Amino acid sequence: MLDIKLIRENPDFVRERLALRGAGDEGHITPLLQFDEARRTALAEVETLKATRNRVSKEIGALMGQKKLAEAEAKKQETRDLGDKIASLDKVAAQAEADRDQLMLRLPNLPHASVVPGKTAEDNPEIRVHGAKPEFAFKPKGHVELCEALKLVDFARATKLSGSGFLLYTNWGARLERALIQFLLDLHITEHGYTEIAPPLMVGPQCLEGVGQFPKFKDQYYGVAEGDDAGKLGKLYLIPTAETPVANIHRDELLKEADLPVRYCAYTPCFRGEAGAAGVGTRGMIRVHQFDKVELIKIVRPEQGYDELEKMVGNAERVLQLLGLHYRVIMLCTGDMGFGSAKTYDIEVWAPGQGSYLEVSSCSNCEDFQARRMNLRFKSETAGNIFPHILNGSGTALARLFVALVETHQQADGSVVIPSALQPYLKTDRIAAAS
């Protein structure tokens, strides 16, 4: 959520920054300010009435104490209809506030000044490249062919169980997936200073609202019900990313400045409806309804936000470096960024069998946008209570990392060589057809 004061005092600045996203949100500022003004007008009026009521009530109390009952009764009569006026004006103010907040929740974050203006992914600048595309003396296979030959993933049976977009890892495929998860967690926890978290996989709607997935993108997520009695419980949702539960851990809290920075790392499966994406990259493991991910979350003082973002990208890059993968880092332009983000870097790993780069990490600084939505603050020793910056980044997404790994390290004989950093976890240096 944006700061209402910023919108009031600097509407043109806000319109300009919103326009850079190219989604037309700047048009909501004028009606939003009208609701805000209506609310403030009603509030000023009703507060005057309440002040009167409070004063007279106090006088009545004093008169009763002095046993001047007749005078007290007269005063009661005098203020009897005040309550009705107050109640109706309160409703006016509440309605205006609800209208205003409805719009507030649907406004995306403002892009940071350092973000390159642009409309689509085509406009995303490349920031840096690590390594080079590997060269093969043979025609590299795609991951689907490799996985089927090595029996790492049973695509057909996964579809039988759950429909398209689900994966059934088998034998060495399942072991490789588990080894990668363990490797990623250990790396971030022991070398990058994160604290491990294992959160719930189902959360209430407030969590999705807190990070900006609700109300605007409600159709993207899986809701779950308990038995046939769905209406009784508040509805729960399968998390689309560990960001949803983990970023909300300190919702409605007032942290101490000494508690910061908070750095959390969590492995979870992620569930996504991928509505509207049917037929786009649906073959194989690139776009699925359920995948594993190790997520990084930071809560930091605002002045540290962008330093911490750079470090977070570095933490994710380290994964790919240790696994011997070629990748590039790009910055998302203003038109391509997610709803809550002020600045985002994507890391794309090279998949030789696909002949393309795959997004395996997205690292964002949401500044105080999410903190406002979830009312998370910290007590500054010098400047009162402050909304911290909240950052999230994948470190990294698993199914696509799996793809890049098997496609990059495939051999002429059809086997896959395991990078040395991963060998202690998988307990083999190679996966071959007969093994």
Add this chain to the structure above:
RNA sequence: GGAGAGAUGGCUGAGUGGUUUAAGGCACACGCCUGGAAAGCGUGCGUAGGUAACACUACCGGGGGUUCGAAUCCCCCUCUCUCCGCCA
């Protein structure tokens, strides 16, 4: 699922209709004291809106009601704890 007890500021904890603008304590900040510190003493200190600054308004788990007036009385809901039942 059944029965009972609870939910008050960063924490703790009083408060059962009217000087409560939420007591006291802890923590925190500043000062006195001290060679320095601790202890002690003094002052300040909830959140949000509002104002140039005051004033003022709201907030005692959430929502509704009674009343001139509600932390306090009534109703509904949520959550926590204890016991029982069920259960990996």
